[in-house]
Amino acid sequence: MSALATIAVGALVEQAGVDIATLRFYERLGLIDKPRRTAGGLQLYRTSDIARVIFIRRTLELGFSTESIRELLAMTEDSSHACRDVHEVAARHLLDIRRRLDDLARLEKMLAPLVSACPQEGGTADCPILNALSHPS
Numbered sequence: 001m002s003a004l005a006t007i008a009v010g011a012l013v014e015q016a017g018v019d020i021a022t023l024r025f026y027e028r029l030g031l032i033d034k035p036r037r038t039a040g041g042l043q044l045y046r047t048s049d050i051a052r053v054i055f056i057r058r059t060l061e062l063g064f065s066t067e068s069i070r071e072l073l074a075m076t077e078d079s080s081h082a083c084r085d086v087h088e089v090a091a092r093h094l095l096d097i098r099r100r101l102d103d104l105a106r107l108e109k110m111l112a113p114l115v116s117a118c119p120q121e122g123g124t125a126d127c128p129i130l131n132a133l134s135h136p137s
Contacts, residue, residue: 006044009035016053023053029066031056031073064093 013020026032032052035043052073059069068089075081075089114129124130 005047006036007047007050009043009045012045012050012053015050016057018053018057022057026053026056031066031069062093063097064089068093 007015009020009023013023016023018026023032027034032045032049035045037043055073055076056069059072064072071089072086075086114132117128119128
């Protein structure tokens with residue numbers, strides 16, 4: 001860690017809007033460096049880590065994979081990348097979301113009629129949902 005301005009762990013988690021367990025999780029994923037420790041054991045992060053943690057939190061909220069987050073973080077640190085590089089990562093993620101939505105819609109079409117047709121009476125041997133799941137479609 002460089003001799004840049006530092007911040008204690010408590011201040012970092014408060015300003016970034018995460019808890020310590022989340023911060024440790026980001027460290028285990030390799031998305032943020034482990035803090036420097038003072039002789040007294042105080043954990044010091046760079047003040048720039050506040051923005052980094054917020055960035056990680058937001059990208060995870062949007063469902064980006066750890067690999068994509070690493071890719072985006074690398075782009076924030078390397079000015080040779082263009083906005084179109086970021087767009088490519090985001091567009092790829094959006095395409096994946098749309099594929100998953102299509103898959104979920106297909107699953108909903110298959111499951112909804114089974115749930116609607118179930119009388120919710122009798123034993124499991126007569127359950128139309130279990131019977132449908134036990135036979136080839």
